[in-house]
Amino acid sequence: MKYSEMTHEQLKAERKAVNAQYQELKSLGLKLDMSRGKPNKDQLDLSMGMVDALQGSDLVGEEGVDCRNYGVLDGIIEAKRLLSAMIECPVDQIIIYGNSSLNVMYDTVARSMTHGVMGSTPWAKLDKVKFLCPVPGYDRHFAITEFFGIEMINIPLNADGPDMDMVEDLVSKDDSIKGIWCVPKYSNPSGITYSDETVRRFAHLKPAAKDFRIYWDNAYCIHHLYEDKQDHILEILHECEKAGNPDLVFKFCSTSKVTFPGSGIAAIAASKANLDFIKKQMTIQTIGHDKINQLRHVKFFGDFNGMLEHMKKHAEVIRPKFEAVLNALDTELAPLDIAKWTKPNGGYFIALDTMDGCAKRVVALCREAGVVMTGAGATYPYGKDPHDSNIRIAPTYPTTEELVKACEVFTTCVKLATLDKLLETA
């Protein structure tokens, strides 16, 4: 029976039953974590071949580069080929970085603060700089812009992408808007993928600020859960070029959730003009990134097909986890009609919306019962979810057994918080 159809007395009885269940779960002294998008041990085991991948190699790249020594600022050609296939760009429109695409994004914003974008005024010299933030979104994106004092504006994220009417309107009018954070495929946290129309509208943006860029974090570009249900996304660099806006986008990717998080390789793809500007900074910042690790990735995968085959193994490990969560939500919450959630075809997250005003309480209740969730509000700039309803569920890290238990706690907490809200407002 839906909670909305219950009488006050029925709600009270239900609250009593749910609370008893909650207290029982609490007494188990659980210690479970559904908070971060971390691969689990079985996934990490898939890449143990990385350890031996260079055995017997002389560490010389195919262009004769001794990968052991200094040099090659923007990456060895074979690594460029691998990641440009992954990120779908020409080999000459990519720079290979170190282990973290987050660091590349941070650098991109930091450089704009001190040196502008392709010759524009450094943002640190402007009174006001703003970013658009499709919400719910990725907390670490928002943390970067907050760190640099950049004002963030929420943009609703719909099933086909950000509200493009709002995006078009804002960027065309306000030249202090310098960027928009996007996770266009299997979005963090809702798992949605931008439609072709959304991508085309992005490519055709006419921003008032000529240093406006789309920060296109294609973190989950090959991170499918199913072989038969895969999202596809239009390639934005090419769309921008066709639209006469070749410099409009920075694309980011990494192998953090392909091989080893923290020991992967990251990349930026952009127009040649953007890359030339970026390299002027890079050449001051470093002599070059870890070419041996680049070569290690190439040897381990062979080619992009090897990488895709590898991703199928990841999918096999994490698909049951997503299904365990979705199953629990369907069984426990769907009949009560007290929450909505996404059923993504890939990525690392499921986003759940509680009744307004319940998310913080749910996360707190979970924590009390030993289940750590991503902080409520974390999916919004400044940690402020105006509806206090969005919760990010990260199913990958726990074992499936742990997940089942964690979901029991979680669904119980959603019920309890909802009941309290309904009873309080009744």
Added chain:
Amino acid sequence: MKYSEMTHEQLKAERKAVNAQYQELKSLGLKLDMSRGKPNKDQLDLSMGMVDALQGSDLVGEEGVDCRNYGVLDGIIEAKRLLSAMIECPVDQIIIYGNSSLNVMYDTVARSMTHGVMGSTPWAKLDKVKFLCPVPGYDRHFAITEFFGIEMINIPLNADGPDMDMVEDLVSKDDSIKGIWCVPKYSNPSGITYSDETVRRFAHLKPAAKDFRIYWDNAYCIHHLYEDKQDHILEILHECEKAGNPDLVFKFCSTSKVTFPGSGIAAIAASKANLDFIKKQMTIQTIGHDKINQLRHVKFFGDFNGMLEHMKKHAEVIRPKFEAVLNALDTELAPLDIAKWTKPNGGYFIALDTMDGCAKRVVALCREAGVVMTGAGATYPYGKDPHDSNIRIAPTYPTTEELVKACEVFTTCVKLATLDKLLETA
């Protein structure tokens, strides 16, 4: 016979002979490089054990950290232990970074531009920021400060370190002076090491700017050439603490010239207050650096003694190269009394001073004859050597055979440029 004692006619005859020699060398079509401090192939071969160092390891650190996964912002404990021994600081006063100490230094300046130092005004908001630059010095240091528009002031570097009278005077009077670049041991390029008194005077500085820091790039801390002739340097962090200036210094180091350049690990050491401030940025910038590579270093060396043993092998490879250069200079130039140079006990460079106004010409003549030297002036801020006399010689990369040939070219060019100068001013 010294050139200074030659008559005009003798100089003209010598010039004719030297020029003939130069033309002959030029006709050989050489292609040699003494420009950068790059390890040579034999040195790189010393670290091939890095490739297998993790074989059979489960990649779990001694504190139970799965090095394959996300996490551990500031480095695994065993890597901290190894590099804190190298850089001579307590284990809790170090952060392990990625592959490049240059990148750490860049980040340190970049962060100060946008966020100040431990709560000070961001430098980007100040009218003027200045750095002191002991000269000759490291071109990549100067490139960082130049990139951020920081004004650089030359400080003469003597045999015992920078002119401390000048340093003390300037930093105590001018609060726009925010830092000084130092390579305190086996300095780049002159190879000198700061005396105990110099280090103590650094530790006792009373800068007008409370966000003034000493940028102590201990790049060559264990890079000795000899077992019996080694420079020692007072540990500056400890000296600063004793002097009541615990926050005054940032120390940097890396294993770039220990294992593989580009695939090493880097570190910063500083007071806890400094590190706490730095970590506030780091946590926005990255989830963590490459822990597997940290573990790889620890497994390869075992402990710091292993690292020191390894450095002896480096010394064996490069000592003959330094000696080949010094031998050529002693044989060819010393009798003529037309240049001065250093005889370092470690590091990667020999600095040579020509007669004033000759360095650019020497480097150009070398290039014409197929020998690439570091650009004249590169060892000074803005590439401007006021005397046009300093040339950095990097003996490590070529084979000893190539070096002997390169030195023949180089000494011939020094003679030719000097003769032309003497004849021109006669």
